[in-house]
Amino acid sequence: MDAQAGLSKADRLRSLKRGVTVVVLAVGGLAGSVVVADERLELVGHLDLSRYEGLWYEIARLPNRFQDQCAGDVTARYELLGDGKVRVTNRCRTPGGNWSEAVGVARRNASDGREAALEVRFAPRWLSLFPFVWGDYRVMALDGEYTHALVGSRDRKFLWILARQPVLSEAAFETMVSEAQGQGFDISRLEKTVHTQ
Incomplete structure (x- = not known):
C-alpha cells in the first residue's frame, strides 16, 4: 500500500520538500560543502x-x-x-x-x-x-x-x-x-x- 495515499496534498508536498532537502544536503556533503544559512547581519553603512x-x-x-x-x-x-x-x-x-x-x-x-x-x-x-x-x-x-x-x-x-x-x-x-x-x-x-x- 502507498504510504502517502492517505496524506493530504499539502502533507505530500511537505514530505517531498523534506526528501529533496535530504538529497541536496547529502550531495553537498559528498561534494565537501554543505550550504549554511548566511549569518551576516545588514549594518548601517557609516558609524561616526x-x-x-x-x-x-x-x-x-x-x-x-x-x-x-x-x-x-x-x-x-x-x-x-x-x-x-x-x-x-x-x-x-x-x-x-x-x-x-x-x-x-x-x-x-x-x-x-x-x-x-x-x-x-x-x-x-x-x-x-x-x-x-x-x-x-x-x-x-x-x-x-x-x-x-x-x-x-x-x-x-x-x-x-x-x-x-x-x-x-x-x-x-x-x-x-x-x-x-x-x-x-x-x-x-x-x-x-x-x-x-
Missing part, C-alpha cells in the same frame, strides 16, 4: 563614533545572562579613547535597589571590516589577546540624528534597542523591532526596560 559616544538608555533587550541582575534603569555610556577604542560603562538598578556597573572597551572588528561592526570585552585587559573574550556589537539601525539605535550579535542571541532618552516613540520602537525581525531575531522574547528616573 564621535557622534555615537555619550549616554544611551536601554529601551528593550533580548534576555541574557550578563544582565540577569538588572531590574531596570539600564544605561550604556560610550567614551572615545585616544587609541580609537571606546570605553563602555554599562549600569543598571538591581532588584534590591542597588547599582551594578561593568566597565569594558570596544573596538572595530578588524575581521569584518565594516564601520558598524564592533566588538566589546569586559574581561581583564590581559585576556584581550584571546578572541573568545570579545563579544559582537553590531549596529544594524541608527537614525540620522543618532537618537536611537538597534544593536545585535551575529548569532542573533543578543539584541538591544537604545535611545538617548529613557522613552522612545512607539513608531520608532516598532521600526527597530521590524528591522530586528527582518534580520532573523526572535522578537517574541524582547523585553522592555523599566526606567524610574
Whole structure:
C-alpha cells in the first residue's frame, strides 16, 4: 500500500520538500560543502563614533545572562579613547535597589571590516589577546540624528534597542523591532526596560 495515499496534498508536498532537502544536503556533503544559512547581519553603512559616544538608555533587550541582575534603569555610556577604542560603562538598578556597573572597551572588528561592526570585552585587559573574550556589537539601525539605535550579535542571541532618552516613540520602537525581525531575531522574547528616573 502507498504510504502517502492517505496524506493530504499539502502533507505530500511537505514530505517531498523534506526528501529533496535530504538529497541536496547529502550531495553537498559528498561534494565537501554543505550550504549554511548566511549569518551576516545588514549594518548601517557609516558609524561616526564621535557622534555615537555619550549616554544611551536601554529601551528593550533580548534576555541574557550578563544582565540577569538588572531590574531596570539600564544605561550604556560610550567614551572615545585616544587609541580609537571606546570605553563602555554599562549600569543598571538591581532588584534590591542597588547599582551594578561593568566597565569594558570596544573596538572595530578588524575581521569584518565594516564601520558598524564592533566588538566589546569586559574581561581583564590581559585576556584581550584571546578572541573568545570579545563579544559582537553590531549596529544594524541608527537614525540620522543618532537618537536611537538597534544593536545585535551575529548569532542573533543578543539584541538591544537604545535611545538617548529613557522613552522612545512607539513608531520608532516598532521600526527597530521590524528591522530586528527582518534580520532573523526572535522578537517574541524582547523585553522592555523599566526606567524610574
